[in-house]
Amino acid sequence: MSITPTDVEHEVRSVDIVVSKANEAGDVTYANPIFFKLAGYTQGELLDRPHSIIRHPDMPKIIFKFLWDNLKEGKDVQAFVKNLSKDGGYYWVFAHVRVAKNPDGSFRNYVSTRKAMKSSAREVIEPLYTQLLEAEKSGGMEASLKELESFLESNGASLATFNETMKKLNS
Template sequence: MCPDDVGRCFRDRESAVKKKIEPNSQEVVLGSGEMIVSKTDLTGRITYANRTFMRIANFAERDLLGVQHNIVRHPDMPRGVYRFMWETLKSGQEFFGLVKNMTADGAYYWVFANVTPDLDASGRAMGYFSVRRPPPADAVRAVVPLYEAMLRAEREAGAANAPDASMALLHKTIEDLNTTYDKFVLGLYKG
């Protein structure tokens, strides 16, 4: 237990858990009727995780509550997607996206994520509410090449500029398709 510095305790626990996880090629599949639900505070710390989230991600509740949601971030996910997500949420809009996550034992699972600001009675954001559903296999196949290109852009740009570089590539791709991000992602989800 960490009675003096709870924040540091959570950061130390997150760091220890993430260092132990090595990605592998084992896929966990979310059932067709299943939904992963979680809530976070404004900084992305998990305040609620449903049983489906715990089962699919293979984390106990005590290992999720109070830690950053990025504990399930798979290294195959471009940082630019998360930069775009945070910009979208902080502007008060909801975010849709196809996301590859990692379980506590290194397996991966794909989800179609919908993240929305959780507002108080006066309309101020108190945190974020996320519902993740199984994505169509065609949607995953369609987005993988884009994410791979975004990851290449991140490596070429270096760590400090990686999120901006891959987000710029995402914006250019959407612009070249003559659509909006939401229409692009929702189109992938609907097939």
């Protein structure tokens, strides 16, 4: 199913907490009602399907590469994400994604908790993501990574402090 993005934004309110869980393959295994409302899908349309269904084409691939690389190492990731709704609309969130473990330490699932993105953060992230996308188009993931590292360095940060930098932008 190919969805054509529109300029219709779906509001994520400051009281909204959007939650989903995914298996190791990234398939949605649970989502709360606000997730389904914002995404515009029914449970039957999203459960046991790839989480990437809601990936907006405005999202740079380097952000997801960073996310998955860190999750595979057992590290949490905090990042801004623009999601695509079934109706072509979109919504921005500040996501905190972590690995949940069973009592024996084995993998249970990925848990993503999302909240509203502050407008001050959006003023920084939208132009950054546009730059990252342009870099990916012209020079691939390597060029995009260099742009991301440059952005972080200009903010006194690095890939190692990515989460703290993103959290600070949304505070």
